[in-house]
Each structure stands twice: as C-alpha cells, then as structure tokens.
Amino acid sequence: MPDMTQGGEGLLRRLTALFLATFTISATANSGYAIIAVMRDDFVNKRRWFTEDEMNDYIAIVQSCPGPMAVTSSMIVGYQAAGLLGSFAAVLGVIVPPFAVMAIVTVFYQAIVSNPYVTVFMRGMQMGVVAMLLDVCIGLFRDATKKSLAYPLVVMALAFLYVRITGCSIMWLALGCGVAGAVKALLIRREVEAR
Amino acid sequence: MSDVTLILRIFVAFVRVGALAFGGAYAAIPLVEQEVVTNAGFMTYSEFVDLLALDEITPGPILINSATFVGMKLAGIPGAVAATLGCILVPCIVAISLLFLFRKYKDTTLVQSIVLTLKCMALALIVSTMVKLGMNAVMPEGSTVEVVRTAYVMAVMCAAFYLMHWKKLSPLPVMLGCGALNVVVTMLGM
Numbered sequence: 249m250p251d252m253t254q255g256g257e258g259l260l261r262r263l264t265a266l267f268l269a270t271f272t273i274s275a276t277a278n279s280g281y282a283i284i285a286v287m288r289d290d291f292v293n294k295r296r297w298f299t300e301d302e303m304n305d306y307i308a309i310v311q312s313c314p315g316p317m318a319v320t321s322s323m324i325v326g327y328q329a330a331g332l333l334g335s336f337a338a339v340l341g342v343i344v345p346p347f348a349v350m351a352i353v354t355v356f357y358q359a360i361v362s363n364p365y366v367t368v369f370m371r372g373m374q375m376g377v378v379a380m381l382l383d384v385c386i387g388l389f390r391d392a393t394k395k396s397l398a399y400p401l402v403v404m405a406l407a408f409l410y411v412r413i414t415g416c417s418i419m420w421l422a423l424g425c426g427v428a429g430a431v432k433a434l435l436i437r438r439e440v441e442a443r
Numbered sequence: 444m445s446d447v448t449l450i451l452r453i454f455v456a457f458v459r460v461g462a463l464a465f466g467g468a469y470a471a472i473p474l475v476e477q478e479v480v481t482n483a484g485f486m487t488y489s490e491f492v493d494l495l496a497l498d499e500i501t502p503g504p505i506l507i508n509s510a511t512f513v514g515m516k517l518a519g520i521p522g523a524v525a526a527t528l529g530c531i532l533v534p535c536i537v538a539i540s541l542l543f544l545f546r547k548y549k550d551t552t553l554v555q556s557i558v559l560t561l562k563c564m565a566l567a568l569i570v571s572t573m574v575k576l577g578m579n580a581v582m583p584e585g586s587t588v589e590v591v592r593t594a595y596v597m598a599v600m601c602a603a604f605y606l607m608h609w610k611k612l613s614p615l616p617v618m619l620g621c622g623a624l625n626v627v628v629t630m631l632g633m
Contacts (some may be wrong), residue, residue, distance in 0.1 A: 266515075275503050279576075281569060283504075284628035285614040293611065305549075306556050310539050311565035315461045316471075317535025321539040341536065343527055346503025350511035351523060353501060356576060361496045362596045365626055373624025375580050376618035381573040385566055386608070389538055391558040392562045400563045407567035418465035418568065425564045429557030436552060 263337040264332040265295065270322050270341030275349075277373060281316030283342070284310070285380040287325050288387070297329050304391040312422040316407070318342045401426065449518050450525045456483050457529030461611050464506060467543065471506045472498075479513050507531055519594075599624065 273286045284307060291297045298306075306324050313320040319342055326338030353360055360366060392400045403425065410421050447519050453570040456478040464471035474497065479628075481487045498505045508526055514526030548554040580596045582588055603621055 258594065274613060276550075276615060277496070278502050278505060279507070279566075280504055281613065282618065289613050304562060305558055306542075306546065308544055308561040308565050309495045310538070311568055312541060312550060312561050312589055313534055313538045314463060314465045315537075316464070316506040318504040319507070319531045320534050320538040323535050324542050325541065327542060331567060335535075335539070336510045339531065342504065343507055346501070347527060349501050350497075350505060350508055351515055351520065354512055354515045357493060360500065361493060366500045368626050368629045369622040371580065372599075372622035374621075375599045376574050376614070376621035378573055378577045378580065379600045379621075380607060380614045380618070381569050381576070382600075383608050384602055384613075385569055385573070388562060388566045388569070392559060392566060393566050395559075400559065401593045403560055403563035404567045406563065407564045408571060409567070411568060411571045415464070415498065419463075420454065420563065421564060422465065425526050425560040426557050429560035430553060431562070433553040433556035438565070 259333070262297075263333060265290070266326050266329055266334055267337040267341040270318070270338045271345060274318060276341045278370070278379065279374075279377050280321070281381055282377055283318045285384055287321065288325055288384065291325065291329065293377065298325075299406075300387060301391055302328075304388055307388065311418075312426070315319035316342075316421065370434075375437055399432065446518065446521075450521055452483060453485070453517060453522050454525040454529040456527045458532055460506070460510075461530035462533035464534075475506070475509050475513075485517055490516070490568075517569075534612050562586070594630065 258265070264398065268285060269290045270283060273283045277283075288300075288303050292300055292303050303325075306328065309322045309324055310317055319339055322338035322342050324332035324334045326336070328334075330337070392404075407421060407425065411418070460471065460474045460478050464474055477495075478492055480488055494509055497512060498508050501508055505532065510526035510530045511523045514522035514524070516522075516523070545554065545558065549558075568609050577596075577600070580600075581593050599621055603617050606617050607614055
C-alpha cells in the first residue's frame, strides 16, 4: 500500500483533496492535459505528496494507456496518494461534472451550440492550455535529459515525427518505445558486464 | 430492441472506443464516429457533428462527454451511465496494471529505461497537441493568418505562461482568465 502518512494528512482529507482537484478541473476545462497540470500544481507544488520526478513518471505511464487521459491520470495519481479509494475518488471527480453537464445540455443543445460567447470563452481557455502544456513540457524535458541528452532527443524527434506524419495509432508508438527502452537497458547491461 | 439489449450494446460500443483510444481526444473522435455512426447506427452523421460542436464548448474530457451525450440520447440516464462506464473500463484496468508493474520493478534498469523512453514519447505527444491547439488558436477553422490575431494570441499565451511558470499561479484561474479575456476582446470587436 502507498504510504499515506507522508505530509501528515488523514485519508479522508486526501480523498477530499483528490476529488475536489479532479472535480473542479473536469467542470471547467476540456483537455486531459489540463488535469495533469492542475494535479502537478496541487499535489507537487502545494501539498508535496509527490516530487516533480515522480509526477513525470506517472505522466509517462498515463501516456501509454488508452482512453481519456483525465481518467487514467486520476486513476494513477489517486492510487499513489491514497490507494484504491483514492483512485475511486479521483475518477469519480472526473466523470461527475461532464455527466451532469451533458445530461442537462443534451436537452437543449441547440441554444448552447449557437451561443457565440460560449465558443469564444472556450477558445480563450485553449490559449491558456497551450501555455500550461509548455510548462509541463519544460518539466518533462528537464527530467528526461537529466542523465544523457542524445538518446532522449532522438526518441523525442522520432516520436514527434511518428505522430505528425504517419497518423497511426499511438498504441504502436507506445509499444515501440517500450521495446526501445528494453533494448537500451540490455545494451547497458552488456556494456557493464563487458567491463 | 429491448432496453437492456440497447444498453448492453451502448456499453460494448464504448468499451471498444475506450480500449482503442490511444493518444488523447483527437484520436478518440474518429473511433466514436466509427462505433456510433458507422457500426451501430446509433446516430446520424449530422447528430454526430452536433456532438463535436458540443464537445468543443462544454467542459470535461471529450471522450466522457461524447459517451454521456450518446448514451443519454439513446437510452436516457441508464444509457449515459453505461456509455461512461464502458469507455473508462479498459483504460482504468490498463492504467492500474501498468502502475503495479512500475511500482514493483521501478528500481530495475529495464523499467527505468522503458519509463525514460515513454517520457520522451509523452513529451513528443504533448508538444504535438500543443502545436495543434496553438495553430487552432491562431487560425480557427482553417481561416488565414491575420497579423493582429496572431500577435494577440501569442501575447496571451506568453502572459499565461509567465503567470504559471514564474509567478507559480494555479493553472485553473489562468485558464479561466484567458477565456474571460477572449470574451471581452471579442466584444470590443477586435
């Protein structure tokens, strides 16, 4: 079980914090990346449940999962913070707001779709999301290039080209990266043994 | 078709979408279209286009929004529950399994090397999304590049980045601020 004593907060407080964090972001932004940025701000910078590097590990795992990033990141971060109950609280927080909003919106969506201000507001938020992603990218880049620079840069460039040019499923990319990482580990081991 | 069969079909359709939706919302939308419009015939294409417009302007993860909307239209609240649970089922199982593997073997060179590679992949994916969103903000729906609009968008992005990265403001208020600013600027007729 994850260590629930660090930070000196009780389980219930942790669950509430998890639920509130995912609930508020899910009720406002519609990008899965937004939830990662908010979690990083809340759980790394403010509450200090995880270090920045741990959070980056979770981002790497999340990116290898299918499905809505908001759900998988809540699942993982929730578990690391408070076990399965934590996962449950965080995922619940993600799915309740869209559920409530869509349930209402479905009934009279014509009025909402044709309201120009709603669109303009959401467009504006997208600019904020771009800035937020840049912030996340800087953290990830620093972390990934801590030990060496060449290998991470090559992987990043190849992965970027794969996404932009081929348009094939990310599943294959994630599998390919897994294999590449494994091969690299084997090569390192062989090098160490050869010495 | 009885209610139960319909709800089961909705559930199964969204389990498939959830299991195959790698790479974020933009990758998921064609899958929803395939399952909901082409395979199951739950919706017409024009209803699906309405759904896309709604996804764009409502908060919440796009896949969950789509699932709730489709389920709701077809079978009310039970349909919406079935669709939502369906699309998160496989992702949740995969996420927790990968996390367990990571927790167990995170000190081995093998897993560290794999996670490092996946981090690089994650970075590439995020940069790709960032470019897509940024381009969309500069020229919405394929309109041409306008100098004033581009300058405005760049200025807002830089200011937002400054506030979050250096001033350590929470992302949420910054994002809401960007939305509000955009409404004001549009109302002033820029």
